[in-house]
Amino acid sequence: MTDKELHRIRMIENVIDRRLSGTQAARRLGITARHLYRLVSRYKTDGAESLLSERRGKPSNRSYPDELRSQVIAVIREHYYDFGPKLVSEKLSHLHAIHLAVETLRRWMTAAGIWVPHSQRKPRIYQPRQRRDCLGELIQIDGSHHDWFEGRSPKCCLLVFIDDATGKLMHLHFSETESTFDYLAATRRYIELHGRPVAFYSDRHTIFHVSKRDAHTDRITQYGRALQELNIELICANSSQAKGRVERANKTLQDRLIKEMRLEKINTIEEANGWLPYFIADFNDRFAKVPKFPKDLHRPFVGDACDMDDTFAWHDTRVLSKSLTFQYDKVLYLVEPTEENSRLAGETVKVLDYPDGRIAVMYGDRSLDCQVFDKLAEVDQGQIVENKRLGAVLSFAQQKQDEMDRADQRSRSKKMPKRRAQIRALGRNPALD
Incomplete structure (x- = not known):
């Protein structure tokens, strides 16, 4: 029995035992006195079971036939097994002339095991990844769009290169946009300063990754082609959490770097790029970690300036x-x-x-x-x-x-x-x- 039904039985028993009058009990139950006495009579004759609804356990008069439900589930399993209830409702209406409410489909799909509500899904677990062993083994790269000059100059992008093993800022470069040429120029400067690392670790930006909808094109971007010629591996992360080291560095730089440039009265991209090496040296002295192994895996560039021009x-x-x-x-x-x-x-x-x-x-x-x-x-x-x-x-x-x-x-x-x-x-x- 439900709580409402149990409460009704207690009120009827109080009326029978004369602890409440019929009018008082009817007022508390929200029914008329005549209907209350009808329930009292039924309770005395057939007991508490007579107060239960006769519709209990029977399908609603507004419910859909079982044949329609089976047909819809079969169509969903065949064509729309990975669709959400909202999209399934649209497709059934447009393509199959079956008009059903979204919540009805949600209940049916949940009962059939096709759809799992978000509240019942297990959260994804992101376990921390250990740092790499050596300097230059993995360099995380990312672009951070921000108002770096606090209105003194237009908003721009900071390209960040950070070493995974040590957390060192290897290179910073301000640019007006986050374009292929900006990354090529920053990467060239990185190689001139440190050499060629084993791999770069980036997000799935179109500068680094070719999406499936562009599969008819070459499966490599201009940036990927340049790194391939330099024998540098390009790895794209599947989530922001995977390259959390550079993401956290962006947050730190948006606090410290902005304030340092304000104190230094730096107002333009050109001034900032000229001053950044001093900031990088000070930052690394404070926050860089010692790698597990002291070996530096950076390799020198083999070729002359013309070869580098052609590559980039x-x-x-x-x-x-x-x-x-x-x-x-x-x-x-x-x-x-x-x-x-x-x-x-x-x-x-x-x-x-x-x-x-x-x-x-x-x-x-x-x-x-x-x-x-x-x-x-x-x-x-x-x-x-x-x-x-x-x-x-x-x-x-x-x-x-x-x-x-x-x-x-x-x-x-x-x-x-x-x-x-x-x-x-x-x-x-x-x-x-």
């Missing part, structure tokens, strides 16, 4: 047309029509886009000389006639005159690095330098 450039590929031309970033490039290059029509070349805006074209290990025909700049018709090499694109230029007159209203490709737009604003074309 943006790599892309293009196919040469029959006239030895290709387009990159809305610019038409013309390869020198030498006898050796004339056989490259239809071949794939590699375009190296350097952070400073320079463009290099490679076919295998051979560098190709090329001229630029910029579709975004206004065309000087006399220069086209004078430059015999641009004759192959003269007809193309004439067709695009109207577009070129509105060059100041057009922008570069959104897929290209933003720093190319900044270089364009300087009024020069680095590819011709």
